[in-house]
Amino acid sequence: MSSEIATSNVPRRADEGRGRATRRDARVLVVLLLGPLVMLGGLVWAVAQPYRITFLHREDKGLYDFVVQPPLLVILVGIFFALVLAPGLVDDLESEEDGPAA
Amino acid sequence: MVPRPEIAHWLTGAVCLLLGLVLFSEAVVGSAVFRRRTWRAYLWPSIALAGGVFLWVIVVFSTFSPMHLLAHAVWAQAAMVVGAVQLAVVRGKLASPLWSLVTAGALLASGVAFLVHEQNPWLFSRSAFLHHAIGWVVVAAAVFPLGHALRPERVVWRAGFALTFVVVAVLLFADRDFAPIFGRLSDAAVR
Numbered sequence: 113m114s115s116e117i118a119t120s121n122v123p124r125r126a127d128e129g130r131g132r133a134t135r136r137d138a139r140v141l142v143v144l145l146l147g148p149l150v151m152l153g154g155l156v157w158a159v160a161q162p163y164r165i166t167f168l169h170r171e172d173k174g175l176y177d178f179v180v181q182p183p184l185l186v187i188l189v190g191i192f193f194a195l196v197l198a199p200g201l202v203d204d205l206e207s208e209e210d211g212p213a214a
Numbered sequence: 215m216v217p218r219p220e221i222a223h224w225l226t227g228a229v230c231l232l233l234g235l236v237l238f239s240e241a242v243v244g245s246a247v248f249r250r251r252t253w254r255a256y257l258w259p260s261i262a263l264a265g266g267v268f269l270w271v272i273v274v275f276s277t278f279s280p281m282h283l284l285a286h287a288v289w290a291q292a293a294m295v296v297g298a299v300q301l302a303v304v305r306g307k308l309a310s311p312l313w314s315l316v317t318a319g320a321l322l323a324s325g326v327a328f329l330v331h332e333q334n335p336w337l338f339s340r341s342a343f344l345h346h347a348i349g350w351v352v353v354a355a356a357v358f359p360l361g362h363a364l365r366p367e368r369v370v371w372r373a374g375f376a377l378t379f380v381v382v383a384v385l386l387f388a389d390r391d392f393a394p395i396f397g398r399l400s401d402a403a404v405r
Binding site: 146147182185188197198200201 | 235247
């Protein structure tokens with residue numbers, strides 16, 4: 113086997129490796145952005161409709177109104193995802209590059 | 215001490231949003247990576263089963279209307295069946311992608327229950343509008359698990375299924391017990 117044939121696959125493999133890394137980076141970015149985007153959505157909603165925040169409008173409100181405030185629930189879901197789910201997913205995605213069994 | 219329906223709907227909206235994020239992230243990273251940690255693999259079946267239990271509690275308090283009672287019972291049963299099947303899938307007891315047909319059937323039944331139990335027209339009130347909208351969204355969303363059963367390698371089915379929960383969450387968060395829709399509120403609507 114000539115050295116030309118033996119090395120002809122190297123650039124292609126490098127391209128494939130770069131493509132895999134790019135796809136992985138894109139997935140990591142999406143996972144990292146999901147939580148903050150949801151939090152931002154809740155924040156924008158709270159600013160747009162402040163009357164849905166019971167803490168700001170306490171008149172004639174019961175216990176459930178204080179426990180369940182929709183914009184705050186959205187922010188909480190975003191925080192939960194960003195702090196509990198996203199870090200582990202990113203770790204596992206990055207370790208996938210080292211090998212599926214890593 | 216029973217919460218108003220809109221309070222229960224907002225809470226359900228938060229659970230749907232979380233479920234949507236969980237399922238969407240699984241679609242993005244792939245099931246192999248997502249299920250690498252056991253607790254993550256059990257998240258979706260657990261939420262579905264817990265949602266079913268929560269809905270049965272709502273059934274108990276829905277004695278004011280047989281239609282509401284039956285509709286909530288259908289949703290409760292659908293959530294529990296889907297949760298049980300997904301639990302078996304995660305455990306490795308069920309391997310065929312055709313088991314997604316159970317999810318498709320559950321979505322179809324749930325959507326029909328939404329549409330049948332809403333007796334008022336679309337623009338009667340916001341609540342009526344949202345029941346119709348959620349019903350049709352859920353009926354249409356049955357195509358995603360159906361597609362997954364037939365062509366499991368395509369990510370679009372998983373992503374579509376996940377985003378369905380996000381859309382349903384937005385609709386549930388928009389719900390109010392007594393509010394107009396597009397400036398219209400029927401005179402027959404009561405608090």
